Amino acid sequence: MSATMREPARPAPDPHGGRAARSPALLRRVWAAIGSAGLRAVAIGLLLFLALALVGPLLWGKDPLEVELSSGLQSPSAAHPFGTDELGRDVFARFLVGARISLAVGVCAVFASSVIGTLIGAFTGLVGGVVDAVIGRALDGVLAFPALIMGMALAVAMGPGPVSVGLAIAVTGVPWYARTVRSEVLSLRSREFIDAQRVLGAPTGHILVRHVLPSVLGGVAVQASLGIAYAVLAIAGLGFLGLGIQPPTPEWGGMITEGRTYLISGQWWMSIFPGLGILALVTLSMALGEGLRDHLDPHGKLRR
Secondary structure (H helix, E strand, O other), rough: OOOOOOOOOOOOOOOOOOOOOHHHHHHHHHHHEEEEHHHHHHHHHHHHHEEEEEEEEOHHHOOOOOOOHHHHHOOOOOOOOOOOOOOOOHHHHHHHHHHHHHHHHHHHHHHHHHHHHHHHHHHHHHHHHHHHHHHHHHHHHHHHHHHHHHHHHHHHHHOOOHHHHHHHHHHHHHHHHHHHHHHHHHHOOOOOOHHHHHHOOOOOOOHHHHHHHHHHHHHHHHHHHHHHHHHHHHHHHHOOOOOOOOOOOHHHHHHHHHOOOOOOOOOOHHHHHHHHHHHHHHHHHHHHHHHHHHHOOOOOOOOO
16 A cells, blocks of 8 residues: 655745734834944933923923013023023023923924825825825925925914924925835835735735835834924924914023024023024934934935
8 A cells, every 4th residue: 555645735825925023023123223332322312302301390390481580691500500581580491391392392293294194105105096196296295395484384374383383394294204105115015915915805904004004114213213303493493483382481492582682792591502402402313313224224215
């Protein structure tokens, strides 16, 4: 009785192409990038800024709006590390609250623009055709308006304040995320795991959420890190022009405007310290974004 030779069973091909496990792998790569020697100091600096913005005003305890005319224009001292302004308000207390406002408005605006832009870019890149062309032209039209110009227009229409500033940053940031994600999706939609999902009858929404979005999070993370820097600059620029967050609410751009008239008479601290805060936060955000891009995208596909 002859034995029947059976071929060993082969594992079924994965229609996902291994993409289902890509999201945890991406998070490990991002963590490895932040944990590298080059970016560890940058990450610590950003965490310190975040801690300063969240708990700094509570620990310092001084009211940034308290007016004390007898203490006006005092130079930096132990009682007032950043000095006082012309109304006797503690500049350090105002600096801390200004950091909180800049980070809160900037992070919220970047989060909104990244989510909306990612969904738009993934959808248009996956669907293609007329939808891609029409939405692409609309996004190109938005790109014609820088965040500063858009903020000025919204400040006139809605009134200056954090809502108009955040909305301007979010709206002008959407096309950058959409373009970044769309370019990656265009290279993914012809891959075998996408074709397998379509053959199996998976709807576009399922393919988009389950298989496409986890593959483009690297580019979004890089763009968001850089977007924080641009958001902080836009917030400060609108505040400097008087079209952003209005006094007496502390905001770095507005503080620079308030203190610039005193630079000639020697009260430099009113403008210098907010300017240094903007410089430090923008530099750290840009360094984090560039470092993540070099680590996650060594071949330069995510260049803005």
